[in-house]
Amino acid sequence: xxxxxxxxxxxxxxxxxxxxxxxxxxxxxxxxxxxxxxxxxxxxxxxxxxxxxxxxxxxxxxxxxxxxxxxxxxxxxxxxxxxxxxxxxxxxxxxxxxxxxxxxxxxxxxxxxxxxxxxxxxxxxxxxxxxxxxxxxxxxxxxxxxxxxxxxxxxxxxxxxxxxxxxxxxxxxxxxxxxxxxxxxxxxxxxxxxxxxxxxxxxxxxxxxxxxxxxxxxxxxxxxxxxxxxxxxxxxxxxxxxxxxxxxxxxxxxxxxxxxxxxxxxxxxxxxxxxxxxxxxxxxxxxxxxxxxxxxxxxxxxxxxxxxxxxxxxxxxxxxxxxxxxxxxxxxxxxxxxxxxxxxxxxxxxxxxxxxxxxxxxxxxxxxxxxxxxxxxxxxxxxxxxxxxxxxxxxxxxxxxxxxxxxxxxxxxxxxxxxxxxxxxxxxxxxxxxxxxxxxxxxxxxxxxxxxxxxxxxxxxxx
Amino acid sequence: xxxxxxxxxxxxxxxxxxxxxxxxxxxxxxxxxxxxxxxxxxxxxxxxxxxxxxxxxxxxxxxxxxxxxxxxxxxxxxxxxxxxxxxxxxxxxxxxxxxxxxxxxxxxxxxxxxxxxxxxxxxxxxxxxxxxxxxxxxxxxxxxxxxxxxxxxxxxxxxxxxxxxxxxxxxxxxxxxxxxxxxxxxxxxxxxxxxxxxxxxxxxxxxxxxxxxxxxxxxxxxxxxxxxxxxxxxxxxxxxxxxxxxxxxxxxxxxxxxxxxxxxxxxxxxxxxxxxxxxxxxxxxxxxxxxxxxxxxxxxxxxxxxxxxxxxxxxxxxxxxxxxxxxxxxxxxxxxxxxxxxxxxxxxxxxxxxxxxxxxxxxxxxxxxxxxxxxxxxxxxxxxxxxxxxxxxxxxxxxxxxxxxxxxxxxxxxxxxxxxxxxxxxxxxxxxxxxxxxxxxxxxxxxxxxxxxxxxxxxxxxx
Numbered sequence: 001x002x003x004x005x006x007x008x009x010x011x012x013x014x015x016x017x018x019x020x021x022x023x024x025x026x027x028x029x030x031x032x033x034x035x036x037x038x039x040x041x042x043x044x045x046x047x048x049x050x051x052x053x054x055x056x057x058x059x060x061x062x063x064x065x066x067x068x069x070x071x072x073x074x075x076x077x078x079x080x081x082x083x084x085x086x087x088x089x090x091x092x093x094x095x096x097x098x099x100x101x102x103x104x105x106x107x108x109x110x111x112x113x114x115x116x117x118x119x120x121x122x123x124x125x126x127x128x129x130x131x132x133x134x135x136x137x138x139x140x141x142x143x144x145x146x147x148x149x150x151x152x153x154x155x156x157x158x159x160x161x162x163x164x165x166x167x168x169x170x171x172x173x174x175x176x177x178x179x180x181x182x183x184x185x186x187x188x189x190x191x192x193x194x195x196x197x198x199x200x201x202x203x204x205x206x207x208x209x210x211x212x213x214x215x216x217x218x219x220x221x222x223x224x225x226x227x228x229x230x231x232x233x234x235x236x237x238x239x240x241x242x243x244x245x246x247x248x249x250x251x252x253x254x255x256x257x258x259x260x261x262x263x264x265x266x267x268x269x270x271x272x273x274x275x276x277x278x279x280x281x282x283x284x285x286x287x288x289x290x291x292x293x294x295x296x297x298x299x300x301x302x303x304x305x306x307x308x309x310x311x312x313x314x315x316x317x318x319x320x321x322x323x324x325x326x327x328x329x330x331x332x333x334x335x336x337x338x339x340x341x342x343x344x345x346x347x348x349x350x351x352x353x354x355x356x357x358x359x360x361x362x363x364x365x366x367x368x369x370x371x372x373x374x375x376x377x378x379x380x381x382x383x384x385x386x387x388x389x390x391x392x393x394x395x396x397x398x399x400x401x402x403x404x405x406x407x408x409x410x411x412x413x414x415x416x417x418x419x420x421x422x423x424x425x426x427x428x429x430x431x432x433x434x435x436x437x438x439x440x441x442x443x444x445x446x447x448x449x450x451x452x453x454x455x456x457x458x459x460x461x462x463x
Numbered sequence: 464x465x466x467x468x469x470x471x472x473x474x475x476x477x478x479x480x481x482x483x484x485x486x487x488x489x490x491x492x493x494x495x496x497x498x499x500x501x502x503x504x505x506x507x508x509x510x511x512x513x514x515x516x517x518x519x520x521x522x523x524x525x526x527x528x529x530x531x532x533x534x535x536x537x538x539x540x541x542x543x544x545x546x547x548x549x550x551x552x553x554x555x556x557x558x559x560x561x562x563x564x565x566x567x568x569x570x571x572x573x574x575x576x577x578x579x580x581x582x583x584x585x586x587x588x589x590x591x592x593x594x595x596x597x598x599x600x601x602x603x604x605x606x607x608x609x610x611x612x613x614x615x616x617x618x619x620x621x622x623x624x625x626x627x628x629x630x631x632x633x634x635x636x637x638x639x640x641x642x643x644x645x646x647x648x649x650x651x652x653x654x655x656x657x658x659x660x661x662x663x664x665x666x667x668x669x670x671x672x673x674x675x676x677x678x679x680x681x682x683x684x685x686x687x688x689x690x691x692x693x694x695x696x697x698x699x700x701x702x703x704x705x706x707x708x709x710x711x712x713x714x715x716x717x718x719x720x721x722x723x724x725x726x727x728x729x730x731x732x733x734x735x736x737x738x739x740x741x742x743x744x745x746x747x748x749x750x751x752x753x754x755x756x757x758x759x760x761x762x763x764x765x766x767x768x769x770x771x772x773x774x775x776x777x778x779x780x781x782x783x784x785x786x787x788x789x790x791x792x793x794x795x796x797x798x799x800x801x802x803x804x805x806x807x808x809x810x811x812x813x814x815x816x817x818x819x820x821x822x823x824x825x826x827x828x829x830x831x832x833x834x835x836x837x838x839x840x841x842x843x844x845x846x847x848x849x850x851x852x853x854x855x856x857x858x859x860x861x862x863x864x865x866x867x868x869x870x871x872x873x874x875x876x877x878x879x880x881x882x883x884x885x886x887x888x889x890x891x892x893x894x895x896x897x898x899x900x901x902x903x904x905x906x907x908x909x910x911x912x913x914x915x916x917x918x919x920x921x922x923x924x925x926x
Contacts, residue, residue: 195658
């Protein structure tokens with residue numbers, strides 16, 4: 001049996017100053033933006049700067065049977081990258097180079113630690129764009145976006161991470177490096193392991209590089225439509241009417257009454273009408289103005305009070321209300337941010353279910369939704385006991401309410417998680433969605449990649 | 464040891480008239496459109512009409528350790544669905560119902576045996592469209608499109624099969640039914656087994672249903688641009704110039720001189736200039752006319768002789784030249800249709816390689832390309848000895864030339880197969896592209912789904 005000090009010593013012998021055993025670094029690696037923290041402190045944090053650093057770490061992990069938790073910027077919302085006692089935290093945040101940009105092939109090759117926003121700032125100089133835009137894009141890494149299969153606001157029109165990655169370089173648990181995928185638009189040679197790795201949350205290997213599929217920056221103006229409705233069900237039905245009209249917005253965000261009120265408080269705006277919910281919609285591309293006017297007409301026809309602007313700055317001001325959701329929630333208490341997704345037609349029914357859960361469990365669940373794709377973020381508010389390290393435990397009563405809400409989403413044909421992942425916080429519901437047979441099959445696939453079970457154990461597949 | 468007659472008897476006892484042991488049916492199941500045929504005759508052809516039929520077949524196959532080869536319409540070009548001695552041919556062609564169309568959720572649920580074109584005819588009544596458009600769409604099934612991860616002409620703008628499937632129902636080798644994927648736009652619960660099944664060529668299970676992601680029929684006109692160039696390299700460079708200009712055509716097809724000449728012969732058109740190659744480009748959507756004019760200007764600037772039409776019928780007449788490629792080739796001799804794909808910027812270099820292979824091997828390789836996405840179909844022409852059943856063996860010298868061409872594509876950052884699959888005809892090159900480690904990992908993943916190795920053995924992964 002290798003002890004933790006032995007493992008730390010072997011890492012230091014191989015990787016020198018890349019290995020950080022300070023309390024501060026180990027404490028930071030325990031938690032992510034979910035507020036959840038792992039038990040105990042990891043053995044060390046390895047700050048990898050190269051593929052070889054990652055390979056060396058994994059060889060030592062394999063030899064000593066030590067679990068490895070890969071981390072990017074630690075912005076996850078499901079505890080998937082939290083490292084605890086007996087584990088190595090492997091940070092790839094420092095591997096943040098852009099290795100290649102090919103405007104002619106509309107691709108870029110990057111290291112995993114680059115921030116999404118930093119990548120897009122660099123691509124903009126070429127008139128290019130990597131479309132995935134999680135709300136965290138200013139602070140989250142491309143590798144983390146890949147590990148979780150991240151989404152964002154623009155997905156209904158421009159796709160999710162899975163639509164925007166051609167290949168990944170993956171270091172296996174034993175340190176071998178595989179190059180998965182291709183640099184071509186089409187490619188069907190063998191099994192699609194690239195898609196398998198996307199969203200696998202660190203259970204199959206360590207992504208040390210990615211070939212990304214780019215788009216050109218969309219030309220033309222961006223128009224914004226803001227519409228209020230007497231209640232959230234009417235707003236949800238209105239978003240369905242927009243989808244049904246055949247016009248494709250780039251963004252279509254819904255805020256329920258509690259969210260809207262909290263943001264208005266935060267921003268010192270006039271209070272919205274009691275019960276009022278809001279849709280904020282953007283259109284882009286060559287027909288943006290025509291499409292915005294068509295959407296406005298659709299929304300008015302279903303009872304909305306509608307404002308349209310063809311001015312980009314004014315549009316950003318309207319969208320800022322939506323973007324202020326998280327700080328507004330933080331003022332209400334401690335939050336568990338959930339992430340169910342339902343077929344778009346089920347959005348009104350899902351809001352009915354949220355109202356039912358609020359009533360039956362006696363709690364408040366302000367909810368925003370990416371209404372264009374049926375992805376909801378219910379925020380469960382509670383009085384959390386903040387631990388000495390700033391982390392919180394979600395009370396059992398809140399999990400009971402979340403359980404009720406998850407089951408409603410599944411009944412409506414939906415899914416537990418649209419874009420945040422399973423991590424540690426949702427693993428107990430995974431088999432409810434997959435079924436026991438598929439759960440077992442998926443677990444066995446992880447064992448093909450990781451026969452010793454050292455890659456992020458206890459996450460996703462553990463009960 | 465269970466004998467073939469035993470297996471046939473057990474199938475007949477369970478499935479009655481669904482089991483066809485006639486020579487005609489068994490002969491037909493040996494071959495596909497590649498011209499390749501399996502050795503010997505399969506035990507029987509099971510014409511499944513339901514999920515239960517498929518499950519019953521696979522339970523008997525598992526109990527008797529009998530290989531199963533799943534077939535749709537038999538239009539494959541890699542021998543992937545050819546069934547031979549000792550095997551059960553399981554046809555799902557008769558499972559061709561559309562179970563659900565949801566315009567509000569932009570999805571349809573279908574059985575695997577429906578023809579792509581039949582599905583799209585039915586969807587058109589709802590103003591909807593399943594985008595994958597392999598050239599075989601009038602005769603190939605949705606299940607076959609999924610099994611091969613099919614592409615087509617519209618992929619650069621509208622994506623491939625992998626971009627257009629939300630979920631699949633899969634019967635495993637032991638007869639269990641799994642529901643993979645979801646009905647939502649976003650969903651990251653567990654591993655993405657739907658993507659893993661797409662393109663897996665019958666090695667992981669039998670697809671018995673699919674939830675398809677639909678688009679609305681694109682409004683507006685379709686414009687067509689036809690341009691000739693003095694040689695194929697100039698045409699390839701011109702296609703790259705179009706991609707670089709940022710205008711996204713819906714279709715961009717390239718025909719080299721030999722292809723163009725053969726089609727002009729077939730259609731009794733005036734002979735093209737010696738050496739001349741052609742680009743045929745279509746634009747669609749609200750800005751189709753503006754985009755067509757911009758593309759025409761780009762092509763003229765790089766030396767093209769350009770014709771533009773905003774008339775749909777005239778455009779179809781121009782595109783008919785491209786669509787006549789296969790019958791034109793059939794008049795030249797027997798053909799091995801290949802399917803390499805390279806990064807778009809490498810298209811001119813790949814045509815140089817094809818010319819080199821023609822010279823060095825003393826053969827003619829008329830080539831068409833989906834130039835918008837870098838996918839080439841070189842047609843190796845040879846004098847084939849047609850067997851008694853109409854199938855042909857590709858001569859070793861032709862395979863040597865193909866080998867040379869495959870290696871060129873890989874050197875240019877390309878892939879063995881853009882859209883046809885590995886099947887039986889390309890399995891010996893698979894490890895060259897994947898590397899031995901990835902080849903072995905992929906093979907082990909198939910064993911998780913199919914521990915007895917009865918699903919399409921000898922295809923894709925066998926050496």
